[in-house]
Amino acid sequence: MHTTRSLLTHLFNRLVQEPAIWEALQADRGLIAPFIEESLRRDSPVQRTTRRCMRDTEMAGVAMRKGDLVEAGIGSANHDETVYDEPEAFRLDRPDLRWHIAFGTGSHICPGAALARLEARIAIEVLLDRLVRMETVEGAVYPPLPGSLGHDPILARFVPREHAA
Numbered sequence: 001m002h003t004t005r006s007l008l009t010h011l012f013n014r015l016v017q018e019p020a021i022w023e024a025l026q027a028d029r030g031l032i033a034p035f036i037e038e039s040l041r042r043d044s045p046v047q048r049t050t051r052r053c054m055r056d057t058e059m060a061g062v063a064m065r066k067g068d069l070v071e072a073g074i075g076s077a078n079h080d081e082t083v084y085d086e087p088e089a090f091r092l093d094r095p096d097l098r099w100h101i102a103f104g105t106g107s108h109i110c111p112g113a114a115l116a117r118l119e120a121r122i123a124i125e126v127l128l129d130r131l132v133r134m135e136t137v138e139g140a141v142y143p144p145l146p147g148s149l150g151h152d153p154i155l156a157r158f159v160p161r162e163h164a165a
């Protein structure tokens with residue numbers, strides 16, 4: 001799934017660029033779940049979704065007519081400053097870490113959420129098990145998050161356990 005690929009790329013990108021997070025996860029694997037949830041919130045792989053209005057209605061003072069296409073900003077909602085303290089910050093200590101809508105909400109909420117979370121956890125555990133650390137590569141370009149990074153290579157130098165100094 002391109003969505004899971006984006007999540008994995010976002011997680012990997014952060015671990016490569018933010019050694020403090022890598023070290024925190026190495027010290028406490030209990031932080032893997034918060035790391036995944038904060039990535040889903042801060043760097044939501046699905047940034048928006050579309051609905052068609054079934055009847056004339058109004059939301060937050062905006063009139064919508066039956067048949068209108070409405071874009072719902074998932075990424076924007078996950079950065080709502082009335083909900084999140086410092087929404088742009090990437091933090092592992094947020095209360096209610098799963099209080100995001102990266103998997104949608106309501107009757108069409110993503111049925112693959114548990115699988116995506118599991119795949120992300122396994123990927124991170126394998127990296128933590130096998131590597132001492134990952135390093136950025138000089139000259140490589142690391143695009144800003146969030147973004148559709150699933151299609152771009154994220155260059156990293158692996159320092160495996162058996163070769164560590």
Ligand code: HEM
Nearest residue numbers: 001003004007045046049102103104108110111112115116
């Ligand atoms: C990080 C990974 C994923 C993210 C961020 C994600 C996100 C979403 C979102 C936001 C929706 C709701 C769209 C809407 O309401 O318009 C959705 C729906 C859906 N997702 Fe995922 N998804 C992910 C992984 C997966 C996986 C692994 C599967 C299947 C194995 C899956 C299957 C589906 C299906 C079938 C729907 C449609 C549900 C419906 O319309 O009732 N997703 N996903």
